[in-house]
Amino acid sequence: MSTADSEALFRDPSKIFFQADHVRRSIIVAYWLIIIAALPLWWHTTSIERLSLPSSRVIEQARHNLRVPVRIGLQPGLDRHELQKQLESMMPRQWEGLYIHLHETDDNGLHGSRSTQYWTKSSNFDGSYTVHDSEKTSVYGRRLVFPTASTFSLASTLSALIAPPISHHRVVQYSPRYRLSFTLLNEDASAGNSFLEWDVKHAIHYHIQPVLTQLKGLHNFTIESQVQFHAPLAFTPRTLETGFGIEPEDLTVFVNSADWTLSSSVSNDPVLHFVIFVPSTSRRPLRILDQNVTVSPSISFLLPQWGALVIFNPDESTNGTKLASSSLDTIFTAFSDHLLALLGVPSLPPNIVKTSNELTQWQLDALLRYRTLGNFLGSQDTLRSIVSLVDQIENMPVGQDVRGDVQGALSALEETFKVSKESLIDTFRFSARALTLSSRAFFNPGMLAMLYFPAEHKYAVYTPLFASTVIPVLVAALREIAAWRRQRKAATSEGEQSYILASRQTK
Numbered sequence: 001m002s003t004a005d006s007e008a009l010f011r012d013p014s015k016i017f018f019q020a021d022h023v024r025r026s027i028i029v030a031y032w033l034i035i036i037a038a039l040p041l042w043w044h045t046t047s048i049e050r051l052s053l054p055s056s057r058v059i060e061q062a063r064h065n066l067r068v069p070v071r072i073g074l075q076p077g078l079d080r081h082e083l084q085k086q087l088e089s090m091m092p093r094q095w096e097g098l099y100i101h102l103h104e105t106d107d108n109g110l111h112g113s114r115s116t117q118y119w120t121k122s123s124n125f126d127g128s129y130t131v132h133d134s135e136k137t138s139v140y141g142r143r144l145v146f147p148t149a150s151t152f153s154l155a156s157t158l159s160a161l162i163a164p165p166i167s168h169h170r171v172v173q174y175s176p177r178y179r180l181s182f183t184l185l186n187e188d189a190s191a192g193n194s195f196l197e198w199d200v201k202h203a204i205h206y207h208i209q210p211v212l213t214q215l216k217g218l219h220n221f222t223i224e225s226q227v228q229f230h231a232p233l234a235f236t237p238r239t240l241e242t243g244f245g246i247e248p249e250d251l252t253v254f255v256n257s258a259d260w261t262l263s264s265s266v267s268n269d270p271v272l273h274f275v276i277f278v279p280s281t282s283r284r285p286l287r288i289l290d291q292n293v294t295v296s297p298s299i300s301f302l303l304p305q306w307g308a309l310v311i312f313n314p315d316e317s318t319n320g321t322k323l324a325s326s327s328l329d330t331i332f333t334a335f336s337d338h339l340l341a342l343l344g345v346p347s348l349p350p351n352i353v354k355t356s357n358e359l360t361q362w363q364l365d366a367l368l369r370y371r372t373l374g375n376f377l378g379s380q381d382t383l384r385s386i387v388s389l390v391d392q393i394e395n396m397p398v399g400q401d402v403r404g405d406v407q408g409a410l411s412a413l414e415e416t417f418k419v420s421k422e423s424l425i426d427t428f429r430f431s432a433r434a435l436t437l438s439s440r441a442f443f444n445p446g447m448l449a450m451l452y453f454p455a456e457h458k459y460a461v462y463t464p465l466f467a468s469t470v471i472p473v474l475v476a477a478l479r480e481i482a483a484w485r486r487q488r489k490a491a492t493s494e495g496e497q498s499y500i501l502a503s504r505q506t507k
Contacts, residue, residue: 073105
């Protein structure tokens with residue numbers, strides 16, 4: 001190529017091969033073909049799986065109210081209608097789901113002819129009670145021995161046994177599994193006269209394990225223990241003449257969560273904490289004060305839905321680094337009572353005499369009914385919340401696992417209705433399964449993600465990414481289309497002029 005041709009080429013860049021119109025337009029078309037071909041893949045990878053939920057079944061199920069029957073056998077001669085009326089008037093609102101059925105029974109506690117058409121003899125194992133007249137007051141199994149001369153006193157006692165008052169704000173939410181964490185906390189072990197070891201295994205075996213054995217039909221328990229040597233308080237106790245005191249308002253902030261590491265394992269199971277706090281030598285004795293700022297005789301207190309804490313002040317004569325078993329017996333007796341309160345186990349009426357230290361069948365049955373009604377209502381509320389949430393958030397994903405859990409919870413609720421008149425234990429088990437499945441669906445990670453990353457978040461991410469890529473390609477395509485139209489128009493004009501010239505020359 002000569003020098004003249006090179007100069008002419010650089011003066012006219014269109015003559016360079018990669019600047020040719022067809023090459024440049026082919027490159028732009030290739031870009032758009034890649035973008036169009038990638039759109040289905042992008043749509044598939046970013047689309048949200050949103051399966052339909054059985055909303056109509058959820059709404060229909062929410063209209064049903066569970067009725068748990070309570071069957072009480074009375075000896076002939078008692079005014080059943082008056083007793084029924086008084087029992088219904090004494091029933092607390094939280095026990096509205098109970099249906100009390102009174103019937104006559106013989107001395108053996110079996111059903112009479114008036115009730116055999118409704119309940120079989122075998123159902124006595126699952127919640128049928130009998131009342132026997134006697135001067136003494138006590139319970140044996142599902143029998144109540146009580147003087148029946150006063151219908152009002154009998155109704156009051158039966159109401160306290162069947163539907164005892166239970167504090168909702170104190171009882172932990174139902175879970176099939178709990179972790180019990182026992183911790184020995186030394187405020188400052190470096191100050192001396194602290195405890196570095198304890199025979200916690202012996203104390204748990206004699207005081208806690210019997211309770212867990214009786215409640216194994218409702219929960220599974222995992223036990224852990226630990227000793228900490230530095231657990232400072234987040235406040236300064238009040239100075240007294242004979243020591244130090246903790247005022248009532250300080251009890252709510254006594255647990256220093258910022259500096260106390262109370263959980264030693266990783267698990268999703270709810271944890272109930274039981275803490276023995278040993279004050280440092282400079283703050284002994286540390287007492288609990290009542291509303292009148294006087295020393296309370298109690299050494300422990302309960303934190304609702306969290307656990308319990310015991311303040312242990314060693315004697316000045318105490319030597320050694322091991323906490324004595326005699327002290328642990330007193331402390332773990334209090335822990336046992338607090339554990340029952342946290343799990344919702346009701347207390348017996350004060351006029352009832354227990355024949356043993358074990359929980360009575362009346363207490364266990366009342367706990368079963370309380371948990372059954374609570375699980376049932378909780379499942380209904382959770383399912384309604386899921387349907388409402390999915391309807392409000394259009395882009396919320398609903399996968400097969402969520403729909404399966406919702407359908408499983410609905411089936412469990414239906415089974416709860418079916419067995420409610422036959423077996424209290426089975427009714428509880430189906431209600432517990434319904435609550436577990438509905439809660440798992442509600443807290444599904446795939447659904448929760450949309451609460452934190454809505455559609456606006458997606459647009460904010462994609463706009464800077466695609467705008468910088470698509471806009472230059474779009475502008476180039478529009479420019480080439482405009483150039484092609486100008487060229488075509490120019491070619492058409494030249495053709496017309498050539499045709500006119502040719503026509504004139506022919507003439």
